[in-house]
Amino acid sequence: MTPDVNLLVAAMRLDHPHHALAFNHLQVQLQMASKHPTMPTIVLLGPVVSGFIRIVTNPQIFILPSSLQQVMDFVDALLTSPGVVFQAAGSLWPGFRDLCLQAAVTTNLVSDAWIAASALQLGEVVHTFDRDFKKLLPSDNLYLLSR
Secondary structure (H helix, E strand, O other): OEEOHHHHHHHHOOOOOOHHHHHHHHHHHHHHHHOOOOOOOEEEEHHHHHHHHHHHOOOOOOOOOOOHHHHHHHHHHHHOOOOEEEEOOOOOHHHHHHHHHHOOOOOOHHHHHHHHHHHHHHOOOEEEOOHHHHHOOOHHHEEEOOO
16 A cells, blocks of 8 residues: 555644545554554655655645644654555656656646556555546556545
């Protein structure tokens, strides 16, 4: 399972309209991951973590943005949970390039394409609220949460 930026934002921010759904979903995934701690079942991608930090600390998005310490504590708590790993980018360029060209990716889909290419290379399933991933991933690699 690879969480998308929007899932982490909603899970952390109590003021997010989908907080309860995202938080509960993440808790279930963490419980499942703790049953298999030697085999990672939650993979945090660099672009997801950086996008998450960029959004929750932004005062133009939240009246009371999260402090950098709060955000780092949240990510650290995830990374110290059994079965959760941080995945380095590896050699994603060919897959990313092909996906961008295939799906005619521009502007806001570029970050999603990087996440999708990572998930495809790793054989992961992206968990997200973002329906745009339907343009980038086959259904086997996508879990859409309902709002």
